[in-house]
Amino acid sequence: KAGVTQTPRYLIKTRGQQVTLSCSPISGHRSVSWYQQTPGQGLQFLFEYFSETQRNKGNFPGRFSGRQFSNSRSEMNVSTLELGDSALYLCASSLDAVANYGYTFGSGTRLTVV
Amino acid sequence: AQSVAQPEDQVNVAEGNPLTVKCTYSVSGNPYLFWYVQYPNRGLQFLLKYITGDNLVKGSYGFEAEFNKSQTSFHLKKPSALVSDSALYFCAVRDGRITGGGNKLTFGTGTQLKVEL
Numbered sequence A: 001k002a003g004v005t006q007t008p009r010y011l012i013k014t015r016g017q018q019v020t021l022s023c024s025p026i027s028g029h030r031s032v033s034w035y036q037q038t039p040g041q042g043l044q045f046l047f048e049y050f051s052e053t054q055r056n057k058g059n060f061p062g063r064f065s066g067r068q069f070s071n072s073r074s075e076m077n078v079s080t081l082e083l084g085d086s087a088l089y090l091c092a093s094s095l096d097a098v099a100n101y102g103y104t105f106g107s108g109t110r111l112t113v114v
Numbered sequence B: 001a002q003s004v005a006q007p008e009d010q011v012n013v014a015e016g017n018p019l020t021v022k023c024t025y026s027v028s029g030n031p032y033l034f035w036y037v038q039y040p041n042r043g044l045q046f047l048l049k050y051i052t053g054d055n056l057v058k059g060s061y062g063f064e065a066e067f068n069k070s071q072t073s074f075h076l077k078k079p080s081a082l083v084s085d086s087a088l089y090f091c092a093v094r095d096g097r098i099t100g101g102g103n104k105l106t107f108g109t110g111t112q113l114k115v116e117l
Helices: none
Strands: A005-007 A010-013 A019-024 A031-038 A042-050 A053-057 A064-068 A074-078 A087-094 A109-113 B003-005 B010-014 B019-021 B024-026 B031-038 B044-050 B056-058 B064-068 B073-078 B087-095 B111-116
Touching: A005 A087, A010 A019, A019 A087, A019 A109, A031 A074, A042 A064, A042 A074, A053 A064, B003 B087, B010 B019, B019 B111, B024 B073, B024 B087, B031 B064, B031 B073, B044 B056, B044 B064, B044 B073, B073 B087
Parallel strands: A010 A109, B010 B111
Antiparallel strands: A005 A019, A019 A074, A031 A042, A031 A087, A042 A053, A064 A074, A087 A109, B003 B024, B019 B073, B031 B044, B031 B087, B056 B064, B064 B073, B087 B111
C-alpha cells in the first residue's frame, strides 16, 4: 500500500514569498502531523490535524498555517518567507486519534529560501 | 511538558559488535515511545514502538529496545551491527494521557551511528 506522499520534494523560494506544501497520508489514516527539521533546532512539531480539525499547534509564528481536507490530505502554508524557514518539512500520518499504531513519515519537502 | 534526551551525538561501533543508542525521556503520563532512523536526504523510517506490554520491544532490521520505567529510559540495541546501519537515529515520546488533545511527538536531538569495518 502507498506510503505518505509529500509534494514537492524540493522547493526554492525567495524571501517574502509564500509557499504551500502538500501531504497525502496513507489511505484510511485520519491524523496528519507536520514537523520542521533544521540542523540547529532539530525536529520541531508544527501542528496536527484530525478529521479536518487542528488539534494541536507548536510554537511557530502565525506565518505558518495548515489545513486538512475531507479526504485527509493536508497542506501547510508559510507566508512571508524568511531565510530561517529553510528546512526539511516532514509530514506524518497515523491511523487513529491516539497513534496506537504509530506514525508513518513521508520523505519530506526540502525548502530553501534565498 | 514532555522531553527526550539522547546524550550521545555520535556512536561508533565495529561491524559485528553489539550497539546501543541511549534515550531517556520525561513525560507526565504513561509514555508512548518510538525509535526512527533517518538516512541522508530522506524522511524518518519507523523502527519500533513501546505503548504497553512487554518491556523488551523487537522492531525492524534486528533492532530492539528495552523500556525501563524506573530509569525512564528506552535504549535502542542491536546484537550485531552492520555497516548499512550507519544513519541518524531519533528517539521520540508522546504523552499517553492525551487521548483527545492531539498526536504530538517530541524528538531527541538524534544520534549519528557510524558502523565501521
